Ligand SMILES: *[C@@H]1O[C@H](CO)[C@@H](O)[C@H](O)[C@H]1NC(C)=O
Ligand SMILES: *[C@@H]1O[C@H](CO)[C@@H](O)[C@H](O)[C@H]1NC(C)=O
Ligand SMILES: *[C@@H]1O[C@H](CO)[C@@H](O)[C@H](O)[C@H]1NC(C)=O
C-alpha cells in the first residue's frame with residue numbers, strides 16, 4: 001500500500017511540475033507524458049490485480065459525475081442476508097469479506113448530521129480526500145441488506161438502543177445517530193433528553209427520536225467494570241482499582257435497554273491502568289501482579305454473568321463489538337505516530353494471528369453462547385488504515401487537543417457506519433426470528 005501511495009504522490013507532484021514547465025521544452029514534456037502514462041498504467045494494473053471494483057475511482061480528483069458510465073455490474077449470485085437456503089447450509093459469516101468501492105456511499109454527509117463530535121468531522125477539519133467514505137463491506141457468502149433508516153426506526157419504536165464502552169463506542173454511536181437521523185427531515189425532533197451537548201466529557205448521552213419514541217444512548221464505561229478509589233489498607237502505590245467483579249456504575253441505567261452494544265479493549269493497557277497506579281481488585285483483594293490479559297478476561301466474565309443474570313435476553317438483543325485496531329506508523333500517538341498519508345484500505349490478506357483481546361473475548365463468551373453475540377469486526381477493521389481521523393481530529397482550534405495524530409478513532413462518515421450496517425443486519429435477523437407472526 002505504501003508503494004501505492006508513493007506512486008500516487010509521485011504522479012501528482014509530477015503533473016504539477018509538468019504544468020509549471022509550460023511545455024517549453026517539447027522533449028521534456030514528451031518524456032514527462034510518457035512517464036506519467038507508464039505510472040498510470042502501473043497503478044491501474046496494480047489496483048486491478050487487487051480485484052477492486054473499479055468504476056468511478058476518482059483519478060486526478062475528477063468528480064465521479066464527470067467520469068464515464070461504469071460498466072454493467074456482473075449479476076451477483078449471492079444470497080441476501082435473510083434468504084438462507086437451509087438451516088446450516090445457508091450460513092453466512094458476515095465478518096468474512098472484503099471492502100468494495102461503492103459510489104452510492106456514504107450513507108449520509110457529515111454537514112447534514114448535527115450529532116458528530118468535532119473530533120470525528122474530518123471533512124470539516126480539512127481532510128481533502130473522501131475515498132475513505134466510499135468503501136462498502138461485502139461479505140463473501142451473502143449480501144448485507146441495504147441500510148434503511150425508516151425500517152430500523154419503525155422497529156425501534158418505543159424502544160431503546162444503548163452503546164456501552166469507550167470512545168470508539170461513542171464513535172459508533174454517533175455514526176448510528178447520523179444513519180438513523182438521515183430519515184428524519186426535522187432534526188429538531190431529535191434531541192438529547194438532558195439538553196447536554198455531544199462531547200467526550202459526558203458520562204452518558206441519550207438522544208430521543210420524538211417521532212418514534214425511541215432513544216439511542218451512549219454510556220461511557222471504557223473498562224465495562226467499575227473503577228474506584230483504592231480500598232482501606234491497600235498496598236502503597238495503589239491509587240485506584242478496577243473492580244473486576246463489579247459492573248460499571250452506569251449499569252442500572254442501561255440494563256433495561258432493548259438493544260445493547262458493548263465494546264472494550266483500548267483501555268486495557270499498562271499505560272491506562274497500572275502505570276497510573278490503577279490495579280485490579282476482586283472482593284477486598286487487590287492484586288499487584290495480575291497481568292492485563294487475565295484482568296480483561298475476568299471483566300468479560302463479569303459482563304457475561306451480569307447479562308446472563310440481569311438482562312432479559314428474550315427481550316433484549318446483546319452484542320459485543322470487538323476490538324477496533326489502531327494504525328499508528330512510526331511511533332505511538334504520543335511520540336509522533338502517524339497515519340495521515342494513508343488514503344486507501346489494505347487489500348492484502350488478514351493477519352494470521354488473532355488479536356489478543358478478541359481471543360480472550362471469544363474464549364469467555366463461548367462458555368455461554370447466545371447470551372452475548374460477538375460481532376467480530378476486528379479483521380475487517382484491520383484493513384481500514386485509511387479511515388482514521390489522523391490530523392483531521394482537531395476541532396476548529398477551540399478544544400484543547402493533544403498535538404499528536406489520532407490513528408485510533410474514525411472519521412464520520414466512515415468505518416463505524418459499516419459496523420452499524422452489520423448491526424442492522426443482525427438486528428433484522430433477530431427481529432425476524434423473535435417476532436410472532438401476526439394472524
Ligand atoms: C425503507 O423501509 C420503509 C419502511 O419499512 C419502506 O416503506 C421503504 O420502502 C424502504 N425503502 C427502501 C428504499 O427500501
Ligand atoms: C415510549 O418508550 C418507552 C420505552 O423506551 C415506553 O416505556 C413508553 O411507554 C413509550 N411511550 C409511549 C407513549 O408509547
Ligand atoms: C425466555 O423464553 C424462554 C422460551 O420461550 C422461556 O423458557 C424463558 O423462561 C424466558 N426467559 C425469560 C427471562 O423470560
Ligand SMILES: *[C@@H]1O[C@H](CO)[C@@H](O)[C@H](O)[C@H]1NC(C)=O
Pocket residue numbers: 396397398
Ligand atoms: C473559538 O473560541 C473563540 C474565543 O473563545 C471564539 O471567538 C470562536 O468563535 C471559537 N470558534 C469556534 C469555531 O467555536
